[in-house]
Amino acid sequence: xxxxxIRTVLVGLLLVLAGFTVFQAFFADRVVExxxxxxxxxxxxxxxxxxxxLVVGEEFDLFLxxxxxxxxxxxxxxxxxxxxxxLNVSDxxxxxxxxxxxxxxxLVDESNATIPISLSIPESGVNLRLVFEMHRFDGLGFVxxxxxxxxxxxVTEPQ
Amino acid sequence: xxxxxxxxxxxxxxxxxxxxxxxxEAFMAVEAAEAAGADVSGLVDELNQAILxxxxxxxxEAEDVVEGVIVQAQMLQVRAExxxxxxxxxxxxxxxxxxxxxxxxxxxxxxxxxxxxxYTKRGFVVREP
Numbered sequence: 406x407x408x409x410x411i412r413t414v415l416v417g418l419l420l421v422l423a424g425f426t427v428f429q430a431f432f433a434d435r436v437v438e439x440x441x442x443x444x445x446x447x448x449x450x451x452x453x454x455x456x457x458x459l460v461v462g463e464e465f466d467l468f469l470x471x472x473x474x475x476x477x478x479x480x481x482x483x484x485x486x487x488x489x490x491x492l493n494v495s496d497x498x499x500x501x502x503x504x505x506x507x508x509x510x511x512l513v514d515e516s517n518a519t520i521p522i523s524l525s526i527p528e529s530g531v532n533l534r535l536v537f538e539m540h541r542f543d544g545l546g547f548v549x550x551x552x553x554x555x556x557x558x559x560v561t562e563p564q
Numbered sequence: 565x566x567x568x569x570x571x572x573x574x575x576x577x578x579x580x581x582x583x584x585x586x587x588x589e590a591f592m593a594v595e596a597a598e599a600a601g602a603d604v605s606g607l608v609d610e611l612n613q614a615i616l617x618x619x620x621x622x623x624x625e626a627e628d629v630v631e632g633v634i635v636q637a638q639m640l641q642v643r644a645e646x647x648x649x650x651x652x653x654x655x656x657x658x659x660x661x662x663x664x665x666x667x668x669x670x671x672x673x674x675x676x677x678x679x680x681x682x683y684t685k686r687g688f689v690v691r692e693p
Contacts, residue, residue: 412669412670415669416670419663419665420663422662423658423659423666426658426659426662427656430652430655430656431652477595477599478591478595478598478608509587509615509619510612510615511591511612511615512608513598513608518612542588544592544595
């Protein structure tokens with residue numbers, strides 16, 4: 406009968422609306438795939454023009470690019486560490502090299518920050534690995550967030 | 565001499581550690597406010613300002629900013645929790661209305677349908693073919 410069909414459709418529509426209302430109120434903010442961004446930009450705020458040859462103690466400028474898509478406010482810390490090719494970087498463990506500097510930033514969800522930084526290398530070496538490592542505050546302390554970047558440097562003693 | 569060095573080291577380290585703890589405390593307050601549904605973008609700007617002040621050694625000013633952030637975050641959290649509770653109750657009430665309407669349609673829908681049909685077909689005359 407036609408009225409039976411209409412009744413079924415109407416009831417179905419009303420139940421879908423009820424479910425949608427509850428879903429919107431309680432689950433709309435859920436983030437399906439949270440992630441963070443870490444990038445190193447050259448002195449011109451572009452990808453490229455990175456320093457390759459430096460003298461010990463020579464200052465050089467870079468920019469840190471951080472992005473938050475975690476679904477909530479995040480407190481990030483980027484450690485800058487100096488190693489060499491004998492020590493590999495891992496996606497799961499922090500790089501076991503001395504920390505040269507660290508930079509903190511708090512970002513709201515779906516936002517990014519470009520932070521100017523100035524660094525200098527305290528020792529000479531060939532194929533030194535300057536590692537930028539992202540950590541995030543988890544309520545107890547800063548934990549490795551499995552995001553990293555690196556620059557290869559040749560650093561000579563001053564003449 | 566050694567003692568002096570240790571005292572100096574402690575004197576240098578203690579303010580750094582306490583600064584870190586206070587920024588972390590403020591961040592947790594901001595995080596809680598956001599989880600309650602508050603817009604924390606203004607507080608995050610202030611917190612980043614405090615981080616820069618700590619880095620440049622202006623500890624006193626930075627601590628004032630951090631304390632302000634904690635207080636504001638707690639106020640925002642309370643307000644957002646109330647708002648969230650209100651919105652949740654409204655959503656449940658609206659959903660309840662939809663379910664109630666569905667039950668009524670299921671139980672009485674056909675009667676109303678034919679009544680409406682009869683009303684719209686008033687004066688309808690069936691002619692002989």
